[in-house]
Amino acid sequence: MNLFTIVLQEHEAGGGGIFDINTGVMFWTVVIFLTLLVVLTRFAWRPILGALEARERRIQEILDAAAQDRVEAERLLEDQRRQLAEARQQAQQILAEGKQASERVRQELLERAKAEQEAMLARARQELTQEKERALEALRREAVDLSLAAASKLVERRLNAEEDRRLVRSFLERVGTEAGEQP
């Protein structure tokens, strides 16, 4: 017997057929489904959906806060970078100024030392010249005296002392001048 004919036969027989509509079953379906709907809405769906929404909201808040924090952090980083650059620049400047100052001081000291040295040199030279002048003067006088003494000794015997002295003196002056020109 094939299935379809059985289905039809049972349907026609009216007892427990596959297409039978039992009103009692319909009634119970309505009761069970609506009760389930009410119970679940109250005790399951509302808490679950509420918790889901709360979680979604919280995750969104956390994401927003994270985004805000990142912007803030970037701002702070930028600040710090800028401050660091400023500090570096200042340090550079201070260093440069220091270098300049030291250079100036060194230059000054050098110049002063040079000037002092020159002054000392000049003084020494001057003193030397003076000494020489004095020595020459003394030598000249001594020489005149010696020559005169020697000449007077010599001439005492044979010459007019005054005339001779003049002669010698002019001679000595010539010697002195030649010595002055060629020291």
Added chain:
Amino acid sequence: MIGRLWPWLQAAEPQAEAAAAPAEGGGLTLGEMIMHHVTDSRELEIPFGGALRRIGLIDRTAIELPRFDPIQLGPVTLDLSPTKHVVFLFLAAILVAVVMIWTARKTHGKAAERAPKGVANLIEAFVIYLRDEVALRNIGHGGERYVPYVLTLFFFILFANLLGLLPWGATATGNIAVTATLAFLSLVLIEVSGFRTLGPRGYLRTIVFVPEGMPWYGKALMAAIMTPVELLGKVAKPFALAVRLFANMTAGHLVVLALVGLIFVAAPVASWILPVIAPVVMAVAIMVLELFVALLQAFIFAMLTSVFIGLIRHAH
């Protein structure tokens, strides 16, 4: 499967002795056996009832359900005696309630502070999908109030479908009365939501179609032609819902039972290996498909209900 097969074996056994004891209720044909399993009944089969009876623990394999006298309500006779399908509907409802309330406790309150995990997370994934992709997407703005209905519908049908796949289970959603009632409830919800959103005038337009920019006789003619079509359209939607779910659930079971029945049809004429292995492999494959169909049909019912609510809410 064993559950379905077992009573059959019970029946098959006396079939061999039918000549000796015809009164035992044996002599059932395969077709009658299959029909017995997809139709409603007034008894509940006891798990392992056959085996238990054989070892003498019980003297029958099924429990007779209580019977009430039918109530006459005008032209309708209402027989409120519970049947196998009513019991399984109730079982499905209890299971859904337990699982969902447990999930609610796992996700609500203090538990909400922790990351979701486990079975509750699985249920949540279903709930989120149904809320966002089924209810809200199809119903549109203001669809939040329909989410509980869609969720209840989906899980109730899913659990009823799955209970039918268990041994000794019965598929309440394979009963046209059950699916027709669920579809009727959806129809009521669809029409009420349409009425609430569109107002009396707008709602009337979904029944009486009056085209714009036509002379009065054109309008009258179109209304006269289109009104029955519109009404038919309203009824056709839940009718399709009811038949789709009923046919899918019944057909799957018929195929599985027929494949298993092949064993007994072919047993006398072939060696045992071919008639046993081939039907079992096919029946298992169909069972796996049935698992998917159970999920799919629950989804389709919930999905189409949402689509219809969305359609009528946005009708102009």
